[in-house]
Amino acid sequence: MLRIDALQAIYPDLEDCIVVTIMGAVAAELYSLGHRPNFFYLEHAMGLASSMGLGIALSMPEHQVVVLDGDGSLLMNLGTLSTMARYKPGNLLHIVFDNESLLSVGGFPTATSSGTNLADIARASGVPCVKESGTIQSFQVSVSEALKSKTLTTIVSKVEAISPNSFHMDLTLLENRFQFWRSLQVMRNQSKTRKTERNK
Numbered sequence: 001m002l003r004i005d006a007l008q009a010i011y012p013d014l015e016d017c018i019v020v021t022i023m024g025a026v027a028a029e030l031y032s033l034g035h036r037p038n039f040f041y042l043e044h045a046m047g048l049a050s051s052m053g054l055g056i057a058l059s060m061p062e063h064q065v066v067v068l069d070g071d072g073s074l075l076m077n078l079g080t081l082s083t084m085a086r087y088k089p090g091n092l093l094h095i096v097f098d099n100e101s102l103l104s105v106g107g108f109p110t111a112t113s114s115g116t117n118l119a120d121i122a123r124a125s126g127v128p129c130v131k132e133s134g135t136i137q138s139f140q141v142s143v144s145e146a147l148k149s150k151t152l153t154t155i156v157s158k159v160e161a162i163s164p165n166s167f168h169m170d171l172t173l174l175e176n177r178f179q180f181w182r183s184l185q186v187m188r189n190q191s192k193t194r195k196t197e198r199n200k
């Protein structure tokens with residue numbers, strides 16, 4: 001399975017979600033499908049996309065957050081699984097694309113290529129719903145079920161270690177940062193207005 005095909009299959013589901021990705025290949029692929037102000041591509045801070053997604057999910061419980069992670073990044077911050085499991089935000093979906101490699105920096109093999117099972121680690125960490133998928137169809141179904149379930153879910157999806165045609169993104173980190181922050185503000189204000197309307 002190619003990660004770009006998996007992303008394309010779930011792209012419509014992501015449109016209204018708050019999306020945080022790791023840097024490199026997955027960021028470039030999502031960007032190539034169409035950037036949105038509610039997408040943040042976390043540069044430099046390898047391993048921390050899930051931590052950032054957790055913080056947003058906890059502070060914006062009425063909004064769905066999706067984190068697009070990688071095996072190398074998750075292996076650098078395995079404690080994130082225990083922390084996510086401790087707080088269990090039902091509005092957080094954690095997707096791990098496991099290509100068994102540090103693809104974005106040349107393709108060095110990671111521990112998942114020699115037996116480490118990230119789904120098992122997520123289960124043992126206490127993540128309430130953990131799924132594994134190796135086909136586009138099962139991936140799409142898992143994502144759509146997770147988004148409906150209101151249960152913290154980690155989906156580990158094996159993908160081929162194939163780089164995007166281009167890593168170019170015509171968006172600087174700072175521009176992305178301010179645009180994303182404003183987009184979260186708009187979402188927050190909209191839900192405040194809806195709450196006020198309901199209470200009238």
Ligand SMILES: Cc1ncc(C[n+]2csc(CCOP(=O)(O)OP(=O)(O)O)c2C)c(N)n1
Nearest residue numbers: 024025044046070071072073101102103104
């Ligand atoms: C602390 C830190 N170490 C190393 C890097 C360099 N680096 C950037 S992306 C990357 C690989 C990420 O691997 P993975 O999460 O498996 O995603 P993939 O590139 O395979 O899609 C590395 C090592 C970094 N940005 N920060």
